Amino acid sequence: MSLARQSVSALRALLVKGEIKPSDILDDLFAEVGSREKDIGAFLSLDPERIRAAADLADLSLPLGGIPIAFKDNINVLGEPCTCGSRFLAENYRSPYDAGVTRRLRDSGAVFFGRTNLDEFAMGSATENSALQKTNNPAAPGHIPGGSSGGSAAAVAASFVPAALGSDTGGSIRQPASHCGVVGMKPSYGRVSRYGLVAFASSLDQIGPLTRTVEDTALILQCIAGHDPLDSTSLPVEVPDYSVDLKKGVEGLRIGIPREYFADGLDPAVRAATEAAIRHLQEQGAEVIEITLPHTEYAVATYYIIAPAEASSNLSRFDGVRYGHRASQPADILSLYQRSREEGFGPEVKRRIILGTYVLSSGYYDAYYNKAQKVRTLIRRDFENAFTQVDAIVSPVAPSPARKMGECTNPLEDYLADVCTIPVNLAGLPAISVPLPVAGLPIGLQIITPHLQEALMLRIAHAVETR
């Protein structure tokens, strides 16, 4: 079997035994990239020479020694581009520093392998908002890979790389993982440092891995989790061992099924695959309990106030002065700001900045932003109440499989499809998408656990995967 199709853990075993070298892995990965990347478009930049040079220096005694990992192009790596899928940063920006996760993966021996495509500034769920290129779904050609971490999901699904990092603000790791048939995990808010992740919505953003197995997700989470003094929202709490209980099974666990996530609009194939997975968990000894998360219907509206509000504030730093695009020959400083931003940002980013500015503006703050923060409390409490009855919650990731590319004409349509993933970010919980065995388009199962209970989540995910 080509090394390109092997998992991180299998590659590590071969490397440690001395049966292969990091360069052997790269030979097989570059062969896959060379033959199919032109049809997929997962990468915004990839420098084989630099990757080979880094691999030759990899310390194989480290936990991820010699393992190539791709980065979503909104995570800073010293000296590399960081376009965020935007014209604003595509011209001449080079990262002057390493993100927190970059430093941790460097210390774990990983080899940085290319920068993956995304919706501009991670705003979108199809990767069609990238200003730089389109990305095709390797598991379903002609369909979107999902988004915003669509390039990372596509790269892993296409066997271009065994693992990638993404970022998840409202489902941007889990939904593309589901659409491309790979594993994608959003850690608890505060579990992983956001330092050096280009901020979209700071109270929701979290970096996480995309891999082909649950075991690999556990390995990478182990390396990136933990407190970072440079991110005051990262939690100073101990990181448990994520692999030790992975194979313990689900016997005796109470699994909650939220009825609001199985509404009438659910695609029949998604419903069938999800129900089959629930039956499987039951056969393995889990107790299945129907639960209610009554404020689910308000989650999308709440998110589309809070996320744009935070984005409008975060993206004010893109002013054409210190880095990124600057309009030519502005009449004065105001027109430098206005024209640089007009030329540098794409339509979805502008829409969200305007929406965020509006909900924070004088006279509307209480009606929109303050109200949304209170509804966020209700959504968080829904989960707290549910977790007094159950150990974990399972649900679909998206109401339907990947749609065709170019089929969305109305932004609100795509927003509403985030209904199963958004509440998790609003509540700061960990969640994962695990691929289900299906004949047609890929479908993932979402598993949600209480705050910082990633180990339990991974254990259930492993039971789903080994069906």
Added chain:
Amino acid sequence: MSQPHMDVRRIATLARLELSDEEVVSFSGQLDAILGHIEQLSSLDVTGIEPTAYTFPIDAPMRDDTPWQSLPQSALLDNAPDQAQLQVRVPKVVTDA
């Protein structure tokens, strides 16, 4: 409940975006549709509910006031669209009297 409407040009100016006339037209329809969806929150009673900004309490720790990990000037200036004399150059801000 009246259909909400946003004055897109005015808000875009607040957000320092110089939109084209075509963008104002297309964004107006799209943003009004989004506001129409968001409007459903108004039916929810949140009396006595505390707002959530972050899902757990976050301390604001102070670090020691000692110089640490500053980035090289050249690395930062290299990203600037225009530079002169080791500074970022911008168009004239103060106009002649």
